[in-house]
Amino acid sequence: MSQCDLLIRNARIVDGSGAPVRNGDVAVTRGRIVAIGDLSGWVPAEVVDADGKVLSPGFIDVHTHDDTNVIRQPQMWPKLSQGITTVIVGNCGISASPVTLKGDPPDPMNLLGTAEAFQYPSFGAYADAVNTASPSVNVAALIGHTALRQNQMDTLDRAANAKEIAAMRAQLAEALDYGALGLSTGLAYANAYAASTQEIMALAEPLADAGGIYTTHLRSEFAEILDAMDEAFQTGKHARVPVVISHLKCAGVENWGRTVDVLKALDAARKEQVVGCDCYPYTASSSTLDLKQVTDQIDILITWSEPHPAMGGKLLAEIAAEWRLPQLEAAKRLQPAGAVYHCMSEADVRNVLKHPATAVGSDGLPNDPMPHPRLWGAFPRVLGYYCREQQLFELPEAVHKMTGLSAERFGLAERGFIREGYWADLVLFDPETVRDLATFTDPQQAAEGIAAVWVNGVLSATDKQPTGRRAGRFLRRGRIGNTLPAAASAV
Template sequence: MPHLFDTLIRCVLLLDGSGAAARMADVGVRDGRIARIAWLDEDAPLDPGSAAHVVEGHGLALAPGFIDVHTHDDTNVVREPAMTPKLSQGVTTVIVGNCGISAAPVTLAGDPPDPMNLLGHADAFRYPDFRSYVAAVNAAQPSVNVAALVGHTALRSNHMDRFDRAASADEITAMRAQLQEALDAGALGLSTGLAYANAFSAPTEEVLALAAPLADAGGLYATHLRSEFAEILEAMDEAFRIGRHARVPVVISHLKCAGVANWGRSGEVLDALEHAQRWQQVGCDCYPYAASSSTLDLKQVTGDFDILVTWSEPEPAMGGRLLADIANEWGVDLHTAARRLQPAGAVYHGMEEADVDRILRHPATVIGSDGLPNDPLPHPRLWGAFPRVLGHYARDRELFPLAVAVNKMTGLSAERFGLAERGFVREGYWADLVLFDPATIRDAATFTEPVAPAEGIAAVWVNGELSWQQRAPTGLRAGRFIPRAPAARA
């Protein structure tokens, strides 16, 4: 006689992703979906004999699989489908195409321009249209699900001969056609990275024109603001204007107060966000660290805080050293040293912990790692962002309750980005699940030893398949491309 369930997870502290208090439950999984939830304070336990595989969850918490809303895993989900940095910390879905850079649709004439080089070298960009990228993800069958934005800088690189100017009307028309094709194939929306040199010369009007197809498709607008430094309020106003004009939700990527002169401004930044929420849908994501990471950008070079060089093409031996020490050794100033190192990557210790706390705690904030998987010395957020929220911030520092932390990493994220039947433990929803120990979960990755799986993750299921257990992959890869849901977002 066939079993009622493929998997039964028994006697767990269930955090369903809604932010509601945890309750003891049994959860039965069948055909990749959550088939039954028995709440043990009101229902009888599910029969262990009804399942082909039984997991005892005594003392452990079960939550929806974490959704990493801000990643640069675009090419890695195909080239490195095991996706160990994400799967090992309980992430079951990644959203790619952030900060204006995406793997598709892209046609390169040479090397990828900065910052598209964060996604890999030229041979990693194999997707001239969005449908070919979707097909490649599904063929690779990564260990995590993948949803994708389309990058403004990627579109610019397809149609413009240089980046230090505004796009022409014909170029905008061509970019908009590619965006429409991607939306038709299930893209979530448009992302921009207006702070980067290759998009900084794009006026607001260029983005307004490009964003025209988003509303009819039910898409959204996500943006790495034109400035996260002194002009952050003006940059936020620009983002809100684009959202209002396009009639779509706005997501501010990795919201922060960058630079020493900006420390302490998170209150007014969040006030501006709340003011905009009166008139339009606005949210943000944040990673749980007071240091950022990207390419080595001359505009961010300063002596006010430590800058760690993570890689350098012309000076590879300098990876892992502070920019100030390199400049001192070479007998030059910081900017001269930075120019000599470029193209390069860096970690910038340029935020204040109190600002990070305030932004993380805000009800509009969801969690994204912003990890850089191709960096040889990655920021520890690549391996540790989600356990850090649960361990360091929720349990140890009590910044918010555990149920709220889980909501910021699951249900709220799924609603904001339009991921249907994901982000919650509900009957009929896809069985993306993570089993963890609330007492021991923690991030093990550090700035000096950044490649380290988290502690306290007992098991991870992706679309019902046990994919991670006892600090190791099972070898089962059950991820797939997730198209944008047609329903309206919360």
């Protein structure tokens, strides 16, 4: 008679591959899945009756800015509460390591915390700190281009020279040897915008031999988006590596409706190289307050302001009226600050979200005092609003976008699927009730319908409460394929 540590009975299994739902049991021993199917004869040390709820792989948040929070706030309740078992940090060109600050962290690295949060001059030091902190979720990491620039350059308003690029490449190569996933850029931000395409291509060159990936917050998500996408594709071709376009969107009222052309460009590129994207399920973005995005055509919510903290939670238009200033002048007075921009159309969000190359990422900002609700609600919103209510896709496809697709794209070995021998990162949820509760006015709310979450086989959350058992770990990169599959659509 077979024995196991944990047996989850009577589940509707959605395995992360996109395959149809099937009924069955899942057995776990020493943190790994050891059997799937009719396991009525097994003898478990612990049994959980799923009672017909859905059991899926734990969700993988491919786009986060949790770099320092996984260490400083290892309970990670905003993520664990929505069924996330793995976070990928280091996005948009900003990472906590390798970093040696010369003063305050430059924008947008300040999204990760104050100078005291940056304690990791090497990637190895960061990985060790993650394991020491033992967060409740697994952590895999990209290396940020802006972080490398500020390490090696005296000023960030120009392109790097050959010596500086060589120094950045050396730091990147060391991190890749230690298991970093690849390189990320945030070329829309002022402290990376001056970087030339040649600088990015040169930095991306070490990725191929390491089996890494290139992800990018495009140089523009506005009118010049197609040119920015072409730059990303050319970088991937030059370096012979997969490309991920971060939080793909058409931002700005004048840009609404252009996802038709944007996705055509994505599909054309996918015929020649490995390209994918991620997105979050909201029509508003959030970042630091960017003067280039200040307009009276959309609502802009100020989430924090260093010189004027009382303005957090107010619309920029309201602040400008109160101060009797144009919005641009009010924005200048508020800086440094953070903002939520209601800059996208619902139709465009749907087009991107349902595309087969799209994985789900929250892009949440955990250090904002009034964060965008995506920090707490992105994944349940996909399941509840877009899958169940709007029927944008079937449940297996929704889960695939949050698990198997993500694991394969980023080389997360033995994660993202319910398969024998894989790590038991699992989430049990009710597909009829799961939904996000976080709103723009009350964003820090845990979702409904998430019954239980296991990380590496350890019950980490149940009934909307953390168990206090933190079993996450640092994940080194597995090999990421850089050849185009026959179907030209598997990544």
